[in-house]
Amino acid sequence: MTxxxxxxxxxxxxxxxxxxxxxxxxxxxxxxxLMVTPQLAGIVAFVIVPLGLVVWYSLHEWNxxxxxxxxxxxxxxxxxxxxxxxxxxxxxxxxxxxxxxVLNLSLALFLAVLLNQKLRGTVVFRTLFFSPVVVTLVAWxxxxxxxxxxxxxxxxxxxxxxxxxxxxxxxxxxxMISVIVVQLFKGVGLNMVLFLAALQGVPAELYEAARIDxxxxxxxxxxxxxxLISPTILLTSILTVVGSLQVFAQxxxxxxxxxxxxxxxxxxxxxxQAFQFHHFGYGATISLLLFVIxxxxxxLQWRMRRRWVFHES
Amino acid sequence: xRLRSLTAAGVVAAMLALTGCGGGSDDAGASGPxxxxxxxxxxxxxxxxxxxxxxxxxxxxxxxxxxITFESIPYENYTTALTTQIGGGNVPDLAWILxxxxxxxxxxxxxxxxxxDPDLLPSTTKTWEQDGQLFAYPFSTSPLGVFVNTDLVxxxxxxxxxxxxxxxxxxxxxxxxxxxxxxxTGKGGIVVGDFDxxxxxxxxxxWAGWGARPWSEDGKTCGFDQPEMVAAMTAxxxxxxxxxxxxGPGVTKDFFAGDAAMVLxxxxxxxxxxxxxxxxxxxPLPKGPAGEYAVVGQAGxxxxxxxxxxxxxxxxxxxxxxxxxxxxxxxxxxxPRKSQLTTEVLxxxxxxLKPAQLQSVVIDGIERGDIKTSHVxxxxxxxxxxxxxxxLWKPDADVQAVLSGVCAKINPLLAK
Numbered sequence: 001m002t003x004x005x006x007x008x009x010x011x012x013x014x015x016x017x018x019x020x021x022x023x024x025x026x027x028x029x030x031x032x033x034l035m036v037t038p039q040l041a042g043i044v045a046f047v048i049v050p051l052g053l054v055v056w057y058s059l060h061e062w063n064x065x066x067x068x069x070x071x072x073x074x075x076x077x078x079x080x081x082x083x084x085x086x087x088x089x090x091x092x093x094x095x096x097x098x099x100x101x102v103l104n105l106s107l108a109l110f111l112a113v114l115l116n117q118k119l120r121g122t123v124v125f126r127t128l129f130f131s132p133v134v135v136t137l138v139a140w141x142x143x144x145x146x147x148x149x150x151x152x153x154x155x156x157x158x159x160x161x162x163x164x165x166x167x168x169x170x171x172x173x174x175x176m177i178s179v180i181v182v183q184l185f186k187g188v189g190l191n192m193v194l195f196l197a198a199l200q201g202v203p204a205e206l207y208e209a210a211r212i213d214x215x216x217x218x219x220x221x222x223x224x225x226x227x228l229i230s231p232t233i234l235l236t237s238i239l240t241v242v243g244s245l246q247v248f249a250q251x252x253x254x255x256x257x258x259x260x261x262x263x264x265x266x267x268x269x270x271x272x273q274a275f276q277f278h279h280f281g282y283g284a285t286i287s288l289l290l291f292v293i294x295x296x297x298x299x300l301q302w303r304m305r306r307r308w309v310f311h312e313s
Numbered sequence: 314x315r316l317r318s319l320t321a322a323g324v325v326a327a328m329l330a331l332t333g334c335g336g337g338s339d340d341a342g343a344s345g346p347x348x349x350x351x352x353x354x355x356x357x358x359x360x361x362x363x364x365x366x367x368x369x370x371x372x373x374x375x376x377x378x379x380x381i382t383f384e385s386i387p388y389e390n391y392t393t394a395l396t397t398q399i400g401g402g403n404v405p406d407l408a409w410i411l412x413x414x415x416x417x418x419x420x421x422x423x424x425x426x427x428x429x430d431p432d433l434l435p436s437t438t439k440t441w442e443q444d445g446q447l448f449a450y451p452f453s454t455s456p457l458g459v460f461v462n463t464d465l466v467x468x469x470x471x472x473x474x475x476x477x478x479x480x481x482x483x484x485x486x487x488x489x490x491x492x493x494x495x496x497x498t499g500k501g502g503i504v505v506g507d508f509d510x511x512x513x514x515x516x517x518x519x520w521a522g523w524g525a526r527p528w529s530e531d532g533k534t535c536g537f538d539q540p541e542m543v544a545a546m547t548a549x550x551x552x553x554x555x556x557x558x559x560x561g562p563g564v565t566k567d568f569f570a571g572d573a574a575m576v577l578x579x580x581x582x583x584x585x586x587x588x589x590x591x592x593x594x595x596x597p598l599p600k601g602p603a604g605e606y607a608v609v610g611q612a613g614x615x616x617x618x619x620x621x622x623x624x625x626x627x628x629x630x631x632x633x634x635x636x637x638x639x640x641x642x643x644x645x646x647x648x649p650r651k652s653q654l655t656t657e658v659l660x661x662x663x664x665x666l667k668p669a670q671l672q673s674v675v676i677d678g679i680e681r682g683d684i685k686t687s688h689v690x691x692x693x694x695x696x697x698x699x700x701x702x703x704x705l706w707k708p709d710a711d712v713q714a715v716l717s718g719v720c721a722k723i724n725p726l727l728a729k
Contacts, residue, residue: 044475064400065421067619093651150563170510219584256511257696275393277693278417280400 001230020232051291057284064278076285086286088261089269092176096265097244099180104240105233107184108191113221115192116199126196137186141253142183145169172262175255179263183250187243191236198232199225200240230309238301243295347625348377349613351407352395354388357584360645361385364633367641371632378625392692399423404619406626410449412611413514413695415440416687424448424560425623427630430650437649440684441613449613450634452644454580456678457518457608458670459488459599463592465574469494472595474575478673485522485548488575489598492558495574501566502558506578510562510706511699514685518577518608520545521683522601527698532688533727535720537698538713544602546705547712554708562706579610580674581645583666595670597678608679610685612646647675654679690726697722 061072080086111129115122132140147153148168168178202225210220226233241279248267251257257264257272266274267290274283355361361383368381384405386394392414398405398483410418419423419441425447433451441449461474477483492502508515514527523545526536536542553559554572560566562574568576569585577581577598579612586593598606614634618627632638635695640646642658654676656668666675701719704710 002681062400064396065417065423149565150561151565152563169559170562255701258511259702259706261700264700272696275397276692276696278396278400282372 004281019234039072053285053289057281058211058288060281062280064280072281076282079282080285080289085261085264085269087267089264092261092263093245093265093267095176096180096247096263097241099176100183100244100247101237101240102181103184104191105237108188108236109195109233111188111192112195112199113225116196126193129192132186133189135186135248138253140186141182141250144178146179148182150239162245169255170259172259174258175263179247179250182254183244187240191240194232194236195229198229202228227310234305234309238298241297242294245290245297266293276306316669336613341492347377347622348379348382349406349622349626349629350382350384351409352386352398352405353393353409354385354386354391356385359584363644366647367638368629369628369632373587375628378629381629381675383532399617399619404617404621405623406620407614407616407630409452410613410615412693413687415449415468415611415613415658418556418615419443419448420689423618425618425627427616427627430634432650432652433637433707434649434651434654434679436680436684437611440611440687441615447617450630451611451649452634452639453486453581453610453611454649454679455581455610455612455647456674457577457610458580458597459675459689460568460578460586461580461594462568462571462575463594464498465495465498465571465591468493469498469574472496473594474599475594478596483596484600485519485602487554489556489558492574493556494550495556496560501564501568501573502562502575503552504560504566504568504576506582507577509565510703513698513702514547514695515577515594516549517683517685518598519549519601521608522598523548524601524603525554527686528688528723528727535724535727537716537719537723543713543716546716549714550705550710553706580647580666580678581610584645595666595674597673606683607681608675608683608685609679638712642705647679649679688727690729694723694726698725 001114019106019286035159058076059071059073061075102253111309115126115129149155150167150170154168158165166174168174206224206228207220210224247265251263251265251268252271255263257268266286270283270286270290273279275288351364354358361720363415364383368383372378372381391409391413391667395405395408420443427450434454437451437454441447441451459474463473465477466473469491474483474488474491477487484724488503494502494637496502505515505518508713514567517527520526520542523541525545526541527540527542528534528536535545549559566573569582569589570588571591580595583595598608600606614630616623616630620626627704634642636650636652639650640658640661642648642654643661647659648654656671658677659671659675660666660668698719701722702715704718705712705715
């Protein structure tokens with residue numbers, strides 16, 4: 001006590017200085033969150049929540065007219081396994097997708113290679129092939145609907161060449177071909193531009209070296225061009241496959257799924273079930289099937305890229 | 314940690330705001346004026362002007378009513394768009410309803426019952442009734458007739474159908490001969506309105522002349538494989554592919570643009586001929602093997618039970634369809650009222666049609682008319698028949714086999 005008392009009075013102890021809450025790290029963190037929030041909110045509101053709702057609806061029988069919403073458990077999934085119209089719809093979807101993807105990627109690459117040459121007029125042709133991409137899809141399809149009529153422009157042109165054209169939208173095989181071609185011309189320009197950008201990134205010295213080594217034009221294309229643009233081929237193939245599985249407007253405008261059910265693809269079938277026949281629960285189940293198919297194909301393509309995609313950055 | 318919680322709360326709040334889950338009030342009718350909305354499939358400026366005029370008059374005596382909106386939805390997707398609105402919670406107060414989907418709307422309980430005026434003809438309300446209650450006002454009961462481009466018929470060397478009606482020989486054989494003669498000139502012959510080899514139910518304007526029906530009165534038995542329908546469809550197939558009296562599949566000929574000799578359609582389409590640059594006439598449907606017949610197209614106005622203002626909507630509908638307004642609407646939509654089905658009333662409202670046409674096509678048509686068949690689950694039946702009937706529209710089709718195939722496809726739906 002004495003000791004304490006005799007000790008000279010110490011200066012009043014200062015409280016340890018608290019580090020400011022808003023550190024640089026926290027500020028950065030907040031800024032980061034603020035930047036991703038709009039995007040995140042969009043994904044949650046327009047992807048995650050609707051997806052969850054679709055799963056919820058698929059477990060119900062929803063009659064919009066009667067206003068009933070009854071839980072039916074897995075009944076809609078059982079119906080999926082026994083629906084006689086689902087098989088033809090999947091077949092039509094497969095046919096459309098294969099036809100479109102093969103034709104679109106081949107034609108887009110072919111056009112890109114052609115238009116990558118330093119020749120007069122290439123800009124005009126690039127614009128020409130790209131212009132359908134910016135045209136409204138429904139307007140484009142309606143115009144083609146007129147052209148493809150039995151007495152329409154396409155058959156009129158064929159008649160000039162002495163060919164008696166078929167009734168394009170009324171024959172089962174010609175209707176599917178017509179829908180594929182209409183979509184092909186609509187979308188090929190986009191892939192062409194992506195390929196063009198990739199082609200212009202291929203170093204000229206590689207071609208020069210290949211030429212010196214005596215590689216033919218085809219060998220240069222196969223051994224130099226394709227490997228170097230393979231990341232773009234992967235991107236375009238994923239986009240085109242996903243897009244082809246979601247085709248709707250062209251079918252709705254041109255054929256309404258006919259003749260017969262030859263062009264009733266999965267999206268059109270789910271539209272019929274949900275919005276025309278008022279089976280919203282079953283429509284939701286079909287849309288989940290479509291989601292699984294798109295996901296599976298995308299994952300498959302992504303995994304297969306290891307075998308053929310080079311120079312991924 | 315606190316920052317994370319705060320940020321997460323902010324994100325959730327933003328999402329709720331974006332998805333509209335903020336629990337906003339929905340009591341627009343509790344105070345302030347009541348707004349009403351009616352979905353319609355007409356976008357005709359004269360139609361909407363008349364509706365707006367009726368709505369304005371109603372509002373003069375109903376200060377509690379705010380806006381009355383007539384929302385036009387394209388005819389092709391009308392029912393789909395309407396049911397999507399209903400499913401999405403955006404329920405209109407009133408809606409036009411096609412006769413083909415009448416049973417879907419009436420039996421599902423989507424509509425609120427409305428008062429039945431004793432002046433309404435029983436034949437016009439039958440489709441819209443259940444258990445003695447009326448669920449929609451049949452505001453348009455429009456018989457189908459044959460509009461004729463007399464210029465094209467005369468140029469093809471055929472007698473005018475009106476002369477044949479007068480002579481008592483206006484039959485399907487004669488109509489086909491006229492259609493074929495006009496098609497030889499490069500124009501279209503007989504066009505069935507809204508058919509285009511997809512809307513098969515519009516063919517009732519032909520097959521009713523053979524006494525055929527797509528299914529039995531009780532809706533349980535398929536009628537496509539019955540002898541009357543086989544005979545009617547054989548005649549139609551022959552008309553298209555052998556006689557070439559009707560434009561074939563994939564060929565468009567617009568009567569109203571002067572490209573076809575005849576069109577079988579509702580007489581309410583007469584408005585499209587106001588500026589026609591050709592001479593035209595309107596005659597009843599030709600006599601079929603089953604004798605003279607008439608077919609009526611109908612549309613009703615119903616009050617949606619899940620609309621926000623059911624009572625106000627019912628009251629407005631009663632005003633919209635009263636004697637006075639029904640007479641005004643008769644300019645476009647033949648009325649279902651006994652007192653107004655006279656040539657005098659109809660002539661005032663339809664200056665384009667002659668009294669004789671109004672008597673033979675409109676008045677006689679409504680009184681004996683066969684209204685388009687309806688069925689529960691109509692859209693699914695419509696699409697299923699369309700797909701099964703497609704093989705018929707080829708020159709070498711086996712009519713009986715195709716029609717038996719139609720029955721095989723729709724029997725499970727009819728049995729539901």
